[in-house]
Amino acid sequence: xxxxxxxxxxxxxxxxxxxxxxxxxxxxxxVSGEISFLSDSKYEKELSDTNASAVILPASKxxxxxxxxxxxxxxxxxxxxxxxxxxxxxxxxxSDISPVIGEGSVIYPNAHIENGAVIGSxxxxxxxxxxxxxxxxxxxxxxxxxxxxxxxxxxxxxxMIHAGSVVGSDGFGYAHTKMxxxxxxxxxxxxxxxxxxxxxxxxxxxxxxxxxTIIKQGSKIDNxxxxxxxxxxxxxxxxxxxxxLAGSTTLGRNVVxxxxxxxxxxxxxxxxTTLAARSGVTKSIMxxxxxxxxxxxxxxxxxxxxxxLAKMLEA
Amino acid sequence: xxxxxxxxxxxxxxxxxxxxxxxxxxxxxxVSGEISFLSDSKYEKELSDTNASAVILPASKxxxxxxxxxxxxxxxxxxxxxxxxxxxxxxxxxSDISPVIGEGSVIYPNAHIENGAVIGSxxxxxxxxxxxxxxxxxxxxxxxxxxxxxxxxxxxxxxMIHAGSVVGSDGFGYAHTKMxxxxxxxxxxxxxxxxxxxxxxxxxxxxxxxxxTIIKQGSKIDNxxxxxxxxxxxxxxxxxxxxxLAGSTTLGRNVVxxxxxxxxxxxxxxxxTTLAARSGVTKSIMxxxxxxxxxxxxxxxxxxxxxxLAKMLEA
Amino acid sequence: xxxxxxxxxxxxxxxxxxxxxxxxxxxxxxVSGEISFLSDSKYEKELSDTNASAVILPASKxxxxxxxxxxxxxxxxxxxxxxxxxxxxxxxxxSDISPVIGEGSVIYPNAHIENGAVIGSxxxxxxxxxxxxxxxxxxxxxxxxxxxxxxxxxxxxxxMIHAGSVVGSDGFGYAHTKMxxxxxxxxxxxxxxxxxxxxxxxxxxxxxxxxxTIIKQGSKIDNxxxxxxxxxxxxxxxxxxxxxLAGSTTLGRNVVxxxxxxxxxxxxxxxxTTLAARSGVTKSIMxxxxxxxxxxxxxxxxxxxxxxLAKMLEA
Numbered sequence: 001x002x003x004x005x006x007x008x009x010x011x012x013x014x015x016x017x018x019x020x021x022x023x024x025x026x027x028x029x030x031v032s033g034e035i036s037f038l039s040d041s042k043y044e045k046e047l048s049d050t051n052a053s054a055v056i057l058p059a060s061k062x063x064x065x066x067x068x069x070x071x072x073x074x075x076x077x078x079x080x081x082x083x084x085x086x087x088x089x090x091x092x093x094x095s096d097i098s099p100v101i102g103e104g105s106v107i108y109p110n111a112h113i114e115n116g117a118v119i120g121s122x123x124x125x126x127x128x129x130x131x132x133x134x135x136x137x138x139x140x141x142x143x144x145x146x147x148x149x150x151x152x153x154x155x156x157x158x159x160m161i162h163a164g165s166v167v168g169s170d171g172f173g174y175a176h177t178k179m180x181x182x183x184x185x186x187x188x189x190x191x192x193x194x195x196x197x198x199x200x201x202x203x204x205x206x207x208x209x210x211x212x213t214i215i216k217q218g219s220k221i222d223n224x225x226x227x228x229x230x231x232x233x234x235x236x237x238x239x240x241x242x243x244x245l246a247g248s249t250t251l252g253r254n255v256v257x258x259x260x261x262x263x264x265x266x267x268x269x270x271x272x273t274t275l276a277a278r279s280g281v282t283k284s285i286m287x288x289x290x291x292x293x294x295x296x297x298x299x300x301x302x303x304x305x306x307x308x309l310a311k312m313l314e315a
Numbered sequence: 316x317x318x319x320x321x322x323x324x325x326x327x328x329x330x331x332x333x334x335x336x337x338x339x340x341x342x343x344x345x346v347s348g349e350i351s352f353l354s355d356s357k358y359e360k361e362l363s364d365t366n367a368s369a370v371i372l373p374a375s376k377x378x379x380x381x382x383x384x385x386x387x388x389x390x391x392x393x394x395x396x397x398x399x400x401x402x403x404x405x406x407x408x409x410s411d412i413s414p415v416i417g418e419g420s421v422i423y424p425n426a427h428i429e430n431g432a433v434i435g436s437x438x439x440x441x442x443x444x445x446x447x448x449x450x451x452x453x454x455x456x457x458x459x460x461x462x463x464x465x466x467x468x469x470x471x472x473x474x475m476i477h478a479g480s481v482v483g484s485d486g487f488g489y490a491h492t493k494m495x496x497x498x499x500x501x502x503x504x505x506x507x508x509x510x511x512x513x514x515x516x517x518x519x520x521x522x523x524x525x526x527x528t529i530i531k532q533g534s535k536i537d538n539x540x541x542x543x544x545x546x547x548x549x550x551x552x553x554x555x556x557x558x559x560l561a562g563s564t565t566l567g568r569n570v571v572x573x574x575x576x577x578x579x580x581x582x583x584x585x586x587x588t589t590l591a592a593r594s595g596v597t598k599s600i601m602x603x604x605x606x607x608x609x610x611x612x613x614x615x616x617x618x619x620x621x622x623x624l625a626k627m628l629e630a
Numbered sequence: 631x632x633x634x635x636x637x638x639x640x641x642x643x644x645x646x647x648x649x650x651x652x653x654x655x656x657x658x659x660x661v662s663g664e665i666s667f668l669s670d671s672k673y674e675k676e677l678s679d680t681n682a683s684a685v686i687l688p689a690s691k692x693x694x695x696x697x698x699x700x701x702x703x704x705x706x707x708x709x710x711x712x713x714x715x716x717x718x719x720x721x722x723x724x725s726d727i728s729p730v731i732g733e734g735s736v737i738y739p740n741a742h743i744e745n746g747a748v749i750g751s752x753x754x755x756x757x758x759x760x761x762x763x764x765x766x767x768x769x770x771x772x773x774x775x776x777x778x779x780x781x782x783x784x785x786x787x788x789x790m791i792h793a794g795s796v797v798g799s800d801g802f803g804y805a806h807t808k809m810x811x812x813x814x815x816x817x818x819x820x821x822x823x824x825x826x827x828x829x830x831x832x833x834x835x836x837x838x839x840x841x842x843t844i845i846k847q848g849s850k851i852d853n854x855x856x857x858x859x860x861x862x863x864x865x866x867x868x869x870x871x872x873x874x875l876a877g878s879t880t881l882g883r884n885v886v887x888x889x890x891x892x893x894x895x896x897x898x899x900x901x902x903t904t905l906a907a908r909s910g911v912t913k914s915i916m917x918x919x920x921x922x923x924x925x926x927x928x929x930x931x932x933x934x935x936x937x938x939l940a941k942m943l944e945a
Contacts, residue, residue, distance in 0.1 A: 164776035463793035
């Protein structure tokens with residue numbers, strides 16, 4: 001899509017630049033040829049360093065762009081991004097190249113591997129599995145029945161994914177009109193699952209809106225866990241059943257999340273932190289420790305709180 | 316099934332009426348030829364207006380029926396309904412008519428479309444998808460891999476349902492014997508999903524026991540969400556991951572439910588209400604606002620409560 | 631695998647015994663030819679009665695073994711068990727015997743029944759279903775689309791399992807290295823589902839590490855429920871949507887668990903106990919009753935607590 005076409009679509013008809021725009025990305029990750037945006041002022045400082053070719057942003061911020069970067073002025077940049085994202089959404093199928101299956105791999109009948117996918121050696125891809133276009137799967141991987149992996153994902157070696165789990169489904173992102181309608185922000189990123197990860201049954205891991213949702217090496221994820229778009233789960237973390245990570249949460253290595261625990265989005269949790277069952281995290285955790293409750297507190301404080309409440313009950 | 320056969324099955328052997336009964340329904344929705352019931356006295360006022368041909372009810376209420384409506388007296392009307400419901404349960408397959416597939420729609424191998432189903436135009440029905448008998452799907456719909464839609468459902472235009480989600484599974488309804496056994500109330504209703512709804516991965520939406528569970532236009536539902544039988548989700552509502560609606564809950568338009576929030580059943584929530592993550596609703600909400608906690612309270616009260624608890628902890 | 635090979639693998643090179651070891655099991659359940667272990671001192675009293683042929687345990691406990699039982703000394707018995715468990719993991723496929731399908735059963739195209747499986751009569755096995763090796767399914771069973779049942783499971787008569795549910799996925803069990811890595815304890819047990827059980831959509835029931843996870847007769851389980859390895863759900867229990875049982879939890883008969891309620895592991899709950907929605911159980915419940923909250927308390931105390939908190943808020 002040419003830049004002037006995008007500009008015209010967004011109502012910036014004065015832009016006549018005809019360079020080809022290949023995709024959308026964040027200010028810090030965009031490369032030349034990509035379009036970016038500023039919808040939250042906390043990223044304002046990233047404007048001056050962006051390598052994007054054009055940036056959708058409020059008119060008042062246009063002067064902060066480096067020379068040569070085209071400003072696409074919008075009163076509602078996030079809405080503009082959502083409307084535009086559909087044009088960069090990748091089709092479900094996009095390749096004529098038959099999938100490549102490594103030596104010793106067993107593909108069950110009723111599994112569906114899209115063109116452009118690559119499966120390593122000694123894998124077991126069971127019935128009802130779907131592997132999307134351009135997805136790359138390592139060696140010695142087991143995908144149990146009815147696992148779905150969307151397009152463009154990367155799965156490391158010795159990964160096991162139990163039945164019914166979904167990797168790479170669309171993140172939950174919308175811009176909201178004044179009339180209360182929700183305009184889909186197409187999720188064009190992927191999921192990367194590193195080596196030696198095990199994922200339980202009926203767990204869901206959303207793809208990133210841009211870039212990658214990442215499950216790092218050796219992490220173990222139980223059944224019915226939700227991992228939102230753009231999360232990063234650190235090495236050797238443990239996520240117990242029915243826990244959930246809202247979007248853009250980063251866990252350090254060896255974080256343990258108990259059953260039904262959860263985090264809000266856009267926060268980070270220190271390595272070696274343990275979150276008790278049912279705990280709910282709403283702010284970043286800087287210091288490792290054991291935490292409980294909702295609102296979250298140190299576990300020993302939570303115990304003290306329960307003792308005080310029990311006393312109050314007796315009074 | 317003839318009315319006298321039903322009567323005999325329920326032990327009302329004195330009824331000899333031979334009209335054909337075509338189904339079961341609620342007092343207010345039943346039409347001529349259907350059978351209804353009174354198991355909860357709060358619906359007693361609906362007796363006088365029912366169009367049902369016969370009603371299962373306690374003997375003491377029979378005099379409240381309009382003239383011409385047959386009373387089927389039962390000491391345990393709900394159990395009678397459960398026992399009878401099996402006879403009206405629809406078979407999984409019931410049509411010889413091959414499914415109709417609209418122009419431009421792509422049906423993957425390994426998808427299964429039952430006879431009697433209708434798929435609109437320009438749809439993508441991916442591998443492992445199941446579309447039940449008599450289900451009608453609109454145009455431009457994407458059903459990602461391993462989505463299951465049970466029989467008799469209706470899916471609007473431009474609906475996207477992500478991998479592994481289930482629409483139309485049986486609602487969770489049983490009558491209980493004195494010995495503690497549970498007798499299934501067969502769920503003979505359906506699910507209606509209106510236009511422009513998006514549903515995440517591994518979410519479950521149960522069919523109605525009678526009538527319809529309805530997801531109204533433009534609503535967006537995240538992953539691993541549970542929606543019980545006979546719920547109505549208002550237009551442009553947002554249900555974040557791992558939230559749950561118990562049966563017969565009605566959300567007004569533009570309700571937002573945070574992650575892991577939930578409602579009890581048989582209640583209604585005012586339009587434009589926001590429920591914070593983890594909140595639990597046990598009573599109807601009449602006034603829009605932002606609510607938190609379990610038990611639920613206004614969010615600003617919840618914040619005050621947390622401040623008071625923190626103070627108590629320090630004391 | 632010969633005992634001396636196992637001993638050598640675990641570094642106990644002085645053991646030369648060549649008896650064939652057929653599997654691993656708990657101290658109380660192991661039979662002659664099996665290997666067992668002591669990793670938690672609370673099971674120490676079971677050492678003297680074990681029928682295992684060899685036991686992995688700390689050197690200091692070896693003298694407690696009955697005569698003739700070989701001690702395999704380990705400083706980290708649980709880690710030794712995990713490392714060894716892989717050698718006893720059953721392959722996904724292990725039989726050349728075509729599945730046996732009973733009279734009147736309908737198997738949809740795109741269902742996959744492994745060799746060695748047995749399906750009873752008058753069953754409906756819908757599209758996308760997977761039935762593992764050696765799994766035995768009774769009569770009049772309905773498996774809705776994309777249900778997965780792993781190998782070695784047993785499903786009783788008149789069982790209904792709704793779409794997307796997973797039975798027999800690996801329990802969530804690992805031994806942890808000093809470097810913070812997690813070594814999988816292969817889950818070699820199964821799931822037994824007794825007669826007249828109904829299981830909702832996208833629910834997950836893990837297989838036992840040894841022995842069986844058991845869902846007893848007449849229990850009803852809703853959608854998106856998690857049942858960990860080695861749980862026992864008593865007869866006629868009711869588990870409402872999004873509830874969860876951690877591993878080795880035992881429910882007595884007619885236990886009711888409300889929506890989003892959960893239990894910690896290794897505890898038992900008295901028959902006829904009701905757990906309110908959202909309640910969280912961390913200790914065994916000896917006396918039946920109605921319980922609420924997290925931490926759990928009698929429901930009437932919970933109501934009193936809420937009244938006191940409301941008063942505190944007003945102050």
